Amino acid sequence: MSNLKILIADDHDLVRKGLRMLIEEHPGWTVCAEARSGREAVEQATQTSPDIVVIDVSMPDLNGLEATRLLRKQCPKAEVLVITHHDSDEMAAEVLSAGARGYILKSDSDQELAHAVDALSRHRPYFTARVTEMFLANRARGTANQAESIRKRLTAREVEILQLLAEGKTAKEVAAALGIATKTSDTHRTNIMRKLDLHSIAELVRYAIRNKIVEP
Amino acid sequence: MVSAPHLRVLLSDDHPIVRRGVRNILESTPEYEICGEAGDGDQTLQLAFRLHPDVIITDISMRPMNGLEVTQRLHTALPDAKVLILTMHDSVEMLRAAAAAGASGYLLKSDAEELLVSALHSLGEGHRFVSPSFDAKLVNQLFD
16 A cells, blocks of 8 residues: 555644544554644645645634645645534535535544545545535535635635734734735735725624634 | 552543544553543433443533533532543633532643643542643632
């Protein structure tokens, strides 16, 4: 069996530990790196070229969905498996539109994760039966694209900045985190608030929580 | 030297991956044996009544029956079993609720890797254990 390199990204130590244990039980599967945020996941992926990235949705700094979008661009060979405790139609649609080819819930069984990794290693998509049902029901109602609405209104960079601002960073701190000028980050903030018709940082935070860009 | 007492631990969390993580931490400590695993509160109670564990490690957010309700019932029905809440809720209100429900310990998931073994040790000795980020004075008030 050829060697399969897997990157694990989750901000909880216990979950990373559990994932590592599950993965290492399989001959030929190795964990090439661990990351605690979406940004770290992208950095680690560009350095270690994993075959599969197993990534959580709710993470600080850069969430798993935005990280998935960057991963698809920067490491197109890596398949992305999203694991989340968010059990909703919107989330399933978001995960798909971000470019992940696998989506399982943290409450799913251990075997489900192994099946998903196995499928993705053959470049086949993997969704649990429940998620597939949810997605088909969604399509039938013609609402699957609803989740893309934020993406249509904001650029990827703006969503990234929206998350940092909602996490309590100032425009200056955002600038430092992204290596851009404070003035540029100020302009981004103004644009985000104008596009989303928000008038205060409190409103921006509420918006980010409602749209699951950050955790409450 | 007296060897540490052998403790039988029931592990309850709705995420199998998290249960794996806990198992991984306890694997290197033979004095703590995981005698059962449960994925929700109902199952936790059933297993606790059947297995009579010394310690029950439980998450709070579970359905059906959350970890606090489980703790309360265990406290009444199996008063000798100690309950260690293992949660991501870094909240004084949740700590207060856990103490009121009769938990003997409250450990944040972010502390688990470092402190789970110490926490079990404390509970085994009949002491309480609370993640160190909580105010010690408040902890004394809540748990006494």
